[in-house]
Amino acid sequence: MTYRGGRREKAEPFDHLVKLLVLGDSSVGKSSLLLRFAENKFDPNFVLTIGVDFKTKVVECGGRRIKLQVWDTAGQERFRTITPAYFRSAMGVMLVYDITNMQTFHNIRRWMQNVEEFADPSIVRVLVANKLDLQQQRQVSRSKGEDLAREYAIPFIETSAKSNINVEEAFMCAANRIRDLRKWQDGENVALEVEDSSFCLCTGKRFLYCLVAGVSSA
Numbered sequence: 001m002t003y004r005g006g007r008r009e010k011a012e013p014f015d016h017l018v019k020l021l022v023l024g025d026s027s028v029g030k031s032s033l034l035l036r037f038a039e040n041k042f043d044p045n046f047v048l049t050i051g052v053d054f055k056t057k058v059v060e061c062g063g064r065r066i067k068l069q070v071w072d073t074a075g076q077e078r079f080r081t082i083t084p085a086y087f088r089s090a091m092g093v094m095l096v097y098d099i100t101n102m103q104t105f106h107n108i109r110r111w112m113q114n115v116e117e118f119a120d121p122s123i124v125r126v127l128v129a130n131k132l133d134l135q136q137q138r139q140v141s142r143s144k145g146e147d148l149a150r151e152y153a154i155p156f157i158e159t160s161a162k163s164n165i166n167v168e169e170a171f172m173c174a175a176n177r178i179r180d181l182r183k184w185q186d187g188e189n190v191a192l193e194v195e196d197s198s199f200c201l202c203t204g205k206r207f208l209y210c211l212v213a214g215v216s217s218a
Helices: 030-039 077-087 102-106 108-118 142-152 167-181
Strands: 002-004 007-009 016-023 052-061 064-073 092-098 124-130 156-158
Touching: 016 030, 016 108, 016 167, 030 052, 030 064, 030 092, 030 124, 030 167, 052 167, 064 167, 077 108, 092 102, 092 108, 092 167, 102 108, 102 142, 108 124, 124 142, 124 167, 142 156, 156 167
Parallel strands: 016 064, 016 092, 092 124, 124 156
Antiparallel strands: 002 007, 052 064
């Protein structure tokens, strides 16, 4: 049972529980992405996360209901000591940078080192370029993000928590790949490859956003 507004509500049923991490420097918009995905809200006065927080949302992919437990932690250096416990049982990680801050992009490599050190080798990784609504202040070109994603052979997507651009798609891209890796789908398994387009298990359509373009072709 869960409680909301003083009322007891029945928990939403699900088939699989997935722990998904959100990593990146402070102020890249991790908490805002999480709030937008879980509650479809954006708060410009959102208080910086201190320590660790998580939200949950049940999504449906190919007939399977997956409960995403999305964990968010502050990206400041002093919090990196919690990473071993933070990574425990995680099946996916979204590495987030701010397109208006070049240093946050460069620091993705450090966050990737943490993933390689603490996470299971099979963990699904997605590179997320946030604050797409601030195009005039952009410091990191889309091509730089694409190149980094290709280097690590992982999906790349540009998002805006404020304007609600590609937020749902980013989380679903991670969920799809986790689902495929764990072979949770009904019927024939579909192998997802990093190429010019990717098959979305949730909709049966092909999307560019699941890889490097940042926009849907549907």
